[in-house]
Amino acid sequence: MKNHVFRPLFVVIGIVVLILLTRMVYVPKDFGVGPRGYMYGWHRENNEDDWKKFKVKYQGKEYCKECHPDKYDSINKTPHRIIQCENCHGPAIDHPSDPPKLVIDKSRALCLRCHFPLPYPTSGRSRIKGIDPDKHNPDVECSTCHNPHNPMEGLR
Amino acid sequence: MITRRNFLKKTALGIAGATLPLAALKIVDPKKLLAEAAADKSSAVRWVFLVDTYKCVGCGMCVKACKLENEIPYDANVTRTWVERYVLTKQGGLLADSPKGARDGYTTTKIDLGLGEYKDVKNQDIEKAFFVPKLCNQCENPPCVQVCPVGATYQAPDGVVLVDRTWCIGCGYCIMGCPYGVRFFHPVYHTAEKCNFCYHRITKGMKTACVDACPFGARQIGNIKDPNDPVTKVIRDQRVGVLKSEFGTKPQVYYIGLDEEVR
Numbered sequence: 327m328k329n330h331v332f333r334p335l336f337v338v339i340g341i342v343v344l345i346l347l348t349r350m351v352y353v354p355k356d357f358g359v360g361p362r363g364y365m366y367g368w369h370r371e372n373n374e375d376d377w378k379k380f381k382v383k384y385q386g387k388e389y390c391k392e393c394h395p396d397k398y399d400s401i402n403k404t405p406h407r408i409i410q411c412e413n414c415h416g417p418a419i420d421h422p423s424d425p426p427k428l429v430i431d432k433s434r435a436l437c438l439r440c441h442f443p444l445p446y447p448t449s450g451r452s453r454i455k456g457i458d459p460d461k462h463n464p465d466v467e468c469s470t471c472h473n474p475h476n477p478m479e480g481l482r
Numbered sequence: 483m484i485t486r487r488n489f490l491k492k493t494a495l496g497i498a499g500a501t502l503p504l505a506a507l508k509i510v511d512p513k514k515l516l517a518e519a520a521a522d523k524s525s526a527v528r529w530v531f532l533v534d535t536y537k538c539v540g541c542g543m544c545v546k547a548c549k550l551e552n553e554i555p556y557d558a559n560v561t562r563t564w565v566e567r568y569v570l571t572k573q574g575g576l577l578a579d580s581p582k583g584a585r586d587g588y589t590t591t592k593i594d595l596g597l598g599e600y601k602d603v604k605n606q607d608i609e610k611a612f613f614v615p616k617l618c619n620q621c622e623n624p625p626c627v628q629v630c631p632v633g634a635t636y637q638a639p640d641g642v643v644l645v646d647r648t649w650c651i652g653c654g655y656c657i658m659g660c661p662y663g664v665r666f667f668h669p670v671y672h673t674a675e676k677c678n679f680c681y682h683r684i685t686k687g688m689k690t691a692c693v694d695a696c697p698f699g700a701r702q703i704g705n706i707k708d709p710n711d712p713v714t715k716v717i718r719d720q721r722v723g724v725l726k727s728e729f730g731t732k733p734q735v736y737y738i739g740l741d742e743e744v745r
Binding site for chain 1: 539550586587591605694
């Protein structure tokens, strides 16, 4: 057999070996097949932990209660108790250390998310009282007259 | 005296014997084997979602919370979850919109038709109208995972489909493959992005950001493997629907009050 026949074969074998070696170095060691086999489970297992370590920003009502029990108790006596503190006050993240102060959204647009009247049948929206934002004191923040922590107490 | 023939025979036998693993000689009870495999492969948790469209008022608090919680650029027109509005008129027309994914809620009667056009439907012309929150269905047979060529997206043992940002090459096959259109490119990381049921929260025993943010209880998350879970009870005992069941993806977001117009 002549040498020139084998030469390209050696080149191909060399390339394959190189690819296999690169693959060995490059593909992370924790790559594996999950419980559902190759079709659904082939992945880097440490990525599950990467996602678990993602930072939590919204801490929930009970977190706020620890330092602000008065606010927590007062809003709990009103229809607005179903609204999370952080929906208007913004995500707590690591408050009070970071951020030391939360920015409160006092915009009319925030209140209108629920209180713009859309009397849609078969939707809970039809049961919420609304106002026409163009006629009901435009350009004034809702909280000037209404207390969002106690919307039933009357105007202030 | 050892002959050439004998030597070759014994060598062949010796190699055959050495390659036979010890485990193969064990007598195995098939039942035990199956039980082992099942215990190995199944997780005690399978996350599912329940949406009550009657309760949803379209305030969009869930969308806002999701974007801030999951670091999706707030003003980019992409979102992991969104709320759709469906308005069916008495004349038989169907209008649907979801401006900015309902990040700012619905504060107008005008329906966004796209390209800067709006249509105002008078309340007396409405036959029925409602809001439908959408998010990743965490399918039992996720087509997005099947098409990923590099193993960057996968189904975790508890059923949630995750994306490995370090491994995603951004080919976009999964975005095309998802029948529900829940996937998009993350504007910062340039990798495929999707709702993952707030994996960092549910694995800590918290609820997802959208479930917590919803004032009306329209969104709930539960473990369908726990028979006492309130979500499991509703799915088991009440009439619930799923989106696009004809695709065979076995979606795991269940809806109460789903209408045929909802796609």
